[in-house]
Amino acid sequence: MLATSRWVRWGAPLAVVLLAAGLRLWNLGAPHALVFDETFYVKDAWTLFNNGYESTWPADANPQFEAGQTEIFTTDPSFVVHPPLGKWLIALGMNLLGPGNPWGWRLATVVVGVLAVVLIMLIARKLFQSRVLTLIAGFLLAIDGHAIVMSRVALLDNFVMFFALLGVGAILMDRQWHATRLAGRLATLPDTGWGPALWWRPWLLAAGLAFGLTSSVKWSGLYFLAAFGIYLVVVDALARRRNGVTFWISAAILKQAPATFLLLVPIAVTTFMVSWTGWFVTRGGYYREWADGVGAAWTGPLAWVPHSLQSFWHYQAAAYTYHVGLATPHPYQANPLTWLFMIRPTSMYYRGSSAGEFGCQFQTCSEAVTSVGNPLIWWAATAALFYLVYRLARYREWRVGFIMMGMVAGYLPWLMYLNRTVFQFYTIAFEPYLLLGLTFVIGMVLKQIPELSRPQHRLSAHSQVPEYDPRPHAGAPTAVAVGLGFTLLLTVFFFPVWTGMQTPFAFWQLHIWMPSWR
Template identity: 85%
Template sequence: MVLLAAVLRLWNLGVPHALVFDETFYVKDAWSLFNNGYESTWPADANVQFEAGHTDIFTTDPSFVVHPPLGKWLIGLGMNLLGPGNPWGWRLATVLVGVLAVVLIMLVAQKLFQSRLLALITGFLLAIDGHAIVMSRVALLDNFVMFFALLGFGAILLDREWHATRLASRLAGLREQGWGPALWWRPWLLAAGLAFGLASSVKWSGVYFLAAFGIYLVVVDALARRRNGVSFWLSAAILKQAPVTFLLLVPIAVMTFLVSWTGWFVTRGGYYRQWADSTGADGAGAAWTGPLAWVPHTLQSFWHYQAAAYTYHVGLATPHPYQANPLTWLFMTRPTSMYYRGSSSGEPGCQLQSCSEAITSVGNPLIWWAATAALFYLVYRLARYREWRVGFILMGMVAGYLPWLMYLNRTVFQFYTIAFEPYLLLGLTFVIGLVLKQIPDQAQPKRKHSAHSQVPEYDPQPQPGALRAVIVGLGVALLLTAFFLPVWTGMQTSFSFWQLHIWMPSWR
């Protein structure tokens, strides 16, 4: 699965030799950040010069950027290794993270489902999905958010077992349980805080994962205490364990976020870097006065910068031809066109009447729509059977998707969905696991067996028809990947072949 993912993502990675979509921001910001320690401005015709190999034309004037710097540091590292004028350098970090995400989601699925088969199926789905392929082949930030959030998701999964085992052990030795103990030593929680801090250091949307799983941890602790017979399980979870959980999870995430801004802190040229030291036309200083006057000017300036970035984020409503309302994301009605170049016979490389080169972040239709159907089914199953695996998967969707429903009038794009795609695929795998009997189905009545019966309560062997259906479905998904691969990777095709991939008018 890893080899398959690597081939689909690395093949012809340097095409096109052009800054596609938001690479025009992040690639250039990454290179000026890597050299100056902060994002700087570029000349008006910077794209043409940059693509031609003139990459050191940035200035020392600061540029107002609204995303934290970690993702750009990673892109800049790849550019430093392979050269800033090399498209492989621009995209090296995102493509490596895209391949590693396949490894990570298989590890998560193995732990979550206790089935190597389902782990392989999950990895296969992520490896061949077009949206994941495209987002691994362009130097945007969202692939990093997806990877670090999934890393935190895996750490929370490991903490769940750690917490349950140690809580039961501690409670067994108590005569009077009352609230029960507070568990301080939870290393996987520290790892989760670090991972969610890394996600937040790429884009602010990573904070949603931190908040959602912080609430999840309190709920899980309350339910665990109730199962173990703690009398005041709810108040114990909220008043005793929750503050400890907060201290284990949040400070390390905040420190990670601040460390990612090291370049801005240690230099003097970053945007708003000296805001607190400045004075207005009336001679009044910008620095805070009153009770907060003691705060160092550097931190005052940093806070002002973050406030300005937040104001920009919540107020962004500039129309864009490829913006997509979050209500339509699950149905994939408006995928983002990252790149398109049309040419005619006689133009370089075109030997047909008309040619097209496209990079469109449309997912594999069968995988995406099946996963969306599975998501709605999982919501029903959670309400009906309260299965912890279902709740855990849906919590990833809550963190990655639901917050965007607060910004229906903001300019947003379909490609943001890469942050929660792993949980869509885990949900689809869960349903496949039910079909293949790799996961016990609580919807099925338990078998009763007499003293003379040797029939097991749960038979993990799939029915031949179910197995064939899953194999056929995965095979069709693979064929669709082969069909859509040219419009995911910028291959030159005939214009009519490109049109065959426009299944909806809104896909143009």
């Protein structure tokens, strides 16, 4: 009996992780080609590793690079608009396995893709206090096609997802840390009307570091820092109200918020700056010597700022201008309003062939890498999301609020850029929160979250939650098991078009469920 319990506790999560690893590592080197934006990030990563900054390549360098001629880059700087951390991570894999090896290109993204499955299970365990829901959350991320594809291509967004999720996990850990110590301090202090400011919050330092790493991959990491910074102020205000602090709003904003800011933001900014070390310690990076040009340096009160920092600021301003103004039409661009419904998934790679060509054994063949998610997972998660918006508004449950903040940070800012050229694959940044939302709803069906009926587990003790019955509805476990089983079958069905397997053209057509999926 003890051995069985131990297997359930450790063996089942390990099986989920091994499943995730197998789906992501299988034939990782295919296709042996720079797919989609790998053409930028892989080559940038290799020049970053060799020069300390991203430099240019000859025209039409991809065929030569794919053939193993990886040292044909120049020392001329290249204008890149994303921070360097993600490219440094890609470069580590290339240095380990060789720059001409596609496994090397994709090693770092596949590692963080598997680690993300571990991380979402740890967060689910802390959030839901249920082993069943822990396994379900990990299983959903392990088998979803979008997560699989983004772990198998050397793009930056998988790193954004992972580091942001790391920061969100640290915020979750701080929630209990903060609540326990605030209550303890209030019990020993005289009533000042405001309560104390808590300065020792190590999980906030960890969150600041994680969000700094996120921002060091892509600027969109700043949205997570800002969103969860606001979230922390709200959580502190509600905790003070629950503990009877008289001026709980002003205490949260004027007393604790400055301390929270200093715990969270400086380490994030420092981390971001450190990620640019290669640019600072070399002289060849783009705009590296801009301030040394005639008439370029700042004058007046800011003239004392070192030229390197002036040049860095100019570079960041130019990158920001590029980001907000990017409106170049692309065949796979997708309006953010359509992301949740998976209207226009990104085709990362496609190669058609005829009989005898590239080993094709049918009349016509297809090889595709398409970042379309498992349809049942995505559409069920989207439905769950809309339900959770309603549930948060009505019952103000803290778990729902926490999950929704992940969506706010990862998705909501993109609604400001409806006319910008953006892509469906950006959704990997907030996919974990979609899946946690779906897991929450599954937990309600299975009655795995009994704390929902208790006031101390809600944002407001005044919210009215229906009478709770701890018994699952008849047939609910079977229905959930059948649904998860069918989801796994869909993963098997779609797996070839996620991984570049050569299939008959007719088989590929069976996966085009909407005309916009072509």
